[in-house]
Amino acid sequence: MGRRGESEFVAFAEACRPALRRTAFLMCGDWDHAADIVQEAMIRVYVAWPRLEQDHGLRAYARRAVVSVAIEQARKRSSREVPTDQIGDRRVDDAADQLADRLLLMSALAELPARQRACVVLRFYEDLGVEAVAEALGCRTGTVKSQTARGLEALRAAYARHGGELVVRPGVPAEAKEVTP
Amino acid sequence: MSTELHAALREAVSDAPFDESDLRTVIDAGSRRLRRRATVRAGASALLVAALVASVAVVSGRSDTEPRPAHVVRLDLNRAQNQHLDVLASVRTTLRDPANELDHDRFEGLTTDGLVLRSRYTYHGNVTELGLLDPETGRTHWLPRPPRAPQNVVELTADQLVLFANVSERRSDLLMFDRPSETWTSIRIQPPEGIEVHTPPQLAIAPDGRFYLGHNLEDESGPMHWWSYALPEGGEGRPEPALDGESVAWEDGLQARVNNDGRVVLSSSAGERVVAEERPAGCARPADRELTDIPPTVRLAGTRPVVMYVCGDELHVMTAVYDVDRGEVIQVAGADARAADEDHVLLGADRSKRTGVYLLDLDRLTLARIGPGTYEPQTALVNGLVLWNRAGPLDDKDTYDALWKVARLPRGS
Structure with a gap:
């Protein structure tokens, strides 16, 4: 991938990664695991980047990649995940x-x-x-x-x-x- | 305590912890993957030079070892004429609240003696009923209650109905209904370990009398693996490694196989013929095989293998019918084969500009559009009858509406 393509990929990834991570979290129940899912999905997007349509096609492909990775990994896990206890800072x-x-x-x-x-x-x-x-x-x-x-x-x-x-x-x-x- | 789903989902992700992952890692890993693929492709190109000597060929006539080039006939969906079929029978399921209703009434398949297998499910009470509908009279003969609710049709003949019930990942049942005595037999099938339960299996009773189960494995994207089971014993499956990596169909003593590379083989007791060595031109396997590689599937139209390919990264579909006797390959781009009989193939086009259900006449080499695109998987072509389905007029984002129809093929078509 050339420099221009790579910079466009970085901009796209930076913009959509937080939303994809939230979707992945709801798919798997663990924020660290969600980050891993998004990372693998973004690698697949990077590999396919030169072939992807701009605008709607990019986000649709990235979402599809996240869902595919999440489903693949859910099947590979031998036991169901324990719901996360990371709830962040909240008022008492x-x-x-x-x-x-x-x-x-x-x-x-x-x-x-x-x-x-x-x-x-x-x-x-x-x-x-x-x-x-x-x-x-x-x-x-x-x-x-x-x-x-x-x-x-x-x-x-x-x-x-x-x-x-x-x-x-x-x-x-x-x-x-x-x-x- | 009442919880609203949209709000609860949003609340659950409202305080995402800081994401410490680094995009540099993604780019490095992606670059390595691209380099690895380039290396693999370079190796594959060298092999392709040798393979091109054989090219796409049909083995035909007296010799099984002297391939001759196949004549490719391409039929265009855009040139297909609309054809009206007189519907003999239809059934409709409309769910105005699909989140709370699951009742259905639908057609599952056609028997070789021209009856329609109808299933009816009532969610409250969890009751599944099966019946045989005579499309000429419109009457349904309801069968004794099956031992379990089946999910797949394996074989529907004048003597027996064979259905498959996937009860759990650890247990499946083959349900056999003996039509003369009107009795059900349930044969327990032990599913192989590690199968990918979310993709549909391939199911068949082969000429050797055994039940064959084809499935993907969890950790593999594409190749099909096969097991066979003795009947009526069932139990543990016997691995069939000779069929691994292939889609397989059996009919009247013939076996057709296709692998991911498009190698199509037709076998009978008389021997084996290689019908094609590679995928059709313009139908390469996708580059992104981890995400989108979908293996071809095969069925038989009489003696003709009918192969559905998924091509390229755009995932467009193509159906190729290999007519060995004529030395022809009939190709229809944008449509996938849903059913076949001796002389016809039923095609569905969901993604092309001309969505619809099409009837391919293999003798006349004509294509006719018989209706809008199919909606559910149940389709069949048996004994001069065609079963297909479509979305109903009420179908929208909140309402499920589907119609199943049976019609007789026009004489001479």
Whole structure:
């Protein structure tokens, strides 16, 4: 890759890496592991860089790479990950509730098979439409819908087991929308 | 305690710790990977010089060892005429709340005696029903309840229905329904360890009477591995290393195989023919094989191997039908083979400008568009009948709507 291509890659990577890392975290439940996923994904993007379309194609390819790496690594792990306890600095009075909420969410996500988890994260965190999720996962839109439905069902069941209730705000945007850093 | 999913997901990542990773590491690793690939390609180019001597060839006629160049016939989706088929039977599933409903009513396949295998699932109660619908009368004969809910069709004949139920990563069941006695038999199949459960298996009962299971392994991106199982014993699979790395199809005593390099082999008790030595021109394997290398798949249209390739980094698809007797290769770019019978191939085009379902007539070498693009995997071409599906008019981001249709092929088509 020439100097110009490399500088463009660096600018792209710097801009989108934080958002990709957040998506990867929701896919794996561990910030260090998420950084590893994004690093491997960015290496794949670097290798493919000269062939990639600019603008939308770059982010879509990078997202697809992150999801692919996360799913591959989830399959290779022999046991399910333990939800992270890295919650950062918070005020004492709301920290306990938020920690409990977050642990419940991450535990429930950890119970999902990798593709269901990817569907839930891409649909409800990245706010991607069904078609964009299908593109990221390399599957049909019908599969995205059924995997998402099963994922939500499992999440709701996990919340119910802990005496909670999970609700989904209606009206997930149909169009692909980037989560900006 | 009520939690809203969007808000909870955002809250969970709201305080990401500082990212200490260094982009220099990414660039160094990427550069090393590029250099390694360049070295591999240089080696492969030297081998290609030798391989080009053989070129794309069809072995045909009296000698199996004297290849002659194949005549390539390219059919263009854009030139296909729309063809209306009179639908004999249809079924529709509409889910206005797919997050909370999973009920379905759909067609799964066609039997060799011209009936439609229909499945109906009721989420509340978790009830799966299977029936045989006569498309001429519209009547469905509901079968005794199957022991498990099947996911895949293996074989549907006038004598038996063979279905596959992937119960877990450690257990699968082959469900065999004997049609004369209307009884189910469940044969437990021990799945091999380390299979990639998220990719679809290849399933077949071969002429040797054994059940063959083809699967990718977890740590490998492309090559298929094969195991066979004695019937009706089931149990542990016997590795079939001779088939590893290949997609395989069996029909009427013939076996067709294709590997990632596009080597197509047709076998029977009379011997083995190499039908093609390499992938079609303009259909290279992708450079980024870690992410996008998808192996070709094969099926048989009578004696003709039908191979679906995924080409290049753009992942465009191509179907090639190898007509050994005529010395022809029929190619359709932008479409993948979904089903085949003796004289036809059913093609789906999802990504081209002309999305749709197409019928390729192998005798007339014509292509007709019979409907919009397929939506679900269930398609079949058996005994003059065609099964396909499409998205329904209500299908959108919040609603699942799909239609399955069965029609008789026009006479003489």
